[in-house]
Amino acid sequence: MNILFVHKSLVVGGAERILINYLNILSGFNEFKVTLLLLENKGEDNKNINQINKNINIDFILDNSESRKYTEFENKINQRSIFRKIYKYKLSKINKIEENRIKKIH
The missing domain is CATH 1.10.287 (Helix Hairpins)
Known part of the structure; x- marks a missing residue:
């Protein structure tokens, strides 16, 4: 099953922290293919992006x-x-x- 999460960016914040927790929990289930689609690529400001499990696909709408x-x-x-x-x-x-x-x- 494919699951898509859409969010603006991954700057520091409570919603971002919860989103990362959900992503990491779902990454443990083999039956889910999880993708995170972010509107903005904030580059180094996406401080939390390295906390997301490597088997989560991350795409950006804007470069x-x-x-x-x-x-x-x-x-x-x-x-x-x-x-x-x-x-x-x-x-x-x-x-x-x-x-x-x-x-x-x-």
Whole structure:
């Protein structure tokens, strides 16, 4: 039986630790052919990859250069999201100040 696990990358984290445990447990069963498909090839940042049993197939969707471009794109999106949240927060504060001024006038 073939089993495919798909995950973003293997950087340090709790989900990654659990995934590695599952992979290593399943690698002990001869009836399973286990493959791990990672979105990003983080190179040396995939610190935990050496903890996976050697009979687990590991493939990547993106190579190193594509992974860097993807990470840059993802960071830009996150920054825009942060700026949008800051803008909305400041706008809400300005609105409250204006409401208080109007209340003082009336």
